[in-house]
Amino acid sequence: MTCLYPGTFDPITNGHLDVIIRALKIFDKVVVAIAKSEHKSPYFSLEKRKELAILATKNLENVEIISFENLLVDLAKQLRINTVIRGLRAVSDFEYELQIGYANNALWKEFETVYLMPNLKNAFISSSIVRSIISHGGDVSNLVPHEILAFLKD
Template sequence: MKAIYPGSFDPITNGHIDIINRASLFFDEMIVAVMVNSKKQYMFTTEERKKLIEMEFSDNEKIKVVTFQGLLVDYLKQNNIKAIVKGLRTVTDYGYEAQMALTNKNLYEDAETFFIHSTEEYSFISSSLVKEIYTYGGSLSGYIPKHVIKALEEKIL
């Protein structure tokens, strides 16, 4: 069975990577969907975000990376995908993600959302936090992969 893990991934964090790796143990194919949200301003372009994720999972044939703009359920229907994977860090995440899961189910009755709790080690990491730490010169070791740190440094320069 295929599953999709949608997100902005601006940039991908070790928390995202942990959820993807853990979810890939339960599905035949994990599709990481780099989504475009017109309400967000991104540090990395869609293609840059896709490339950074592909670099991380280049040795895992079960994980595919795609880009998509529009409703997630449209992508699900077009690609015969029924499983959505979402990571949860906090109760606040659950409130938002539960609403999205119910909306997706309403729009596409075959869609099922599977929630995976983050491990304690990554429960506080977010892409927004990573960008803020980087902006103020803090260390990102343990938050994002080394190749993503390098890409951030190149982006800022």
């Protein structure tokens, strides 16, 4: 069984990797779907985010990285994948994710959302925290996969 793991991944973090690794214990394959998300004004281009995700997951089997610009439900139907995974770090994440999960299910009754929690050491990591630290010249080496560090300094 295959699942989708959608997000902006701006950039991919150790928290994201943690969720991918946990998902691989449940699913045969994880398709990481990187959203264009122009309304979020991503720091990195879609192409760069995809490149970083490919680098970060290169040692994981059964992980595919794709990008998309349409509704997640439409992508899921197109790929014939009816299960999506989402990471939850805090109660505030749950409220937002629950709304999105209900909305997606209203659009496609077969659509299921599985929520996974990252390891406690990764629970505070978010892409926005990483971007903020990078923009101030800080060290993010313990927050992101080491494979992408050099690319973040550019």
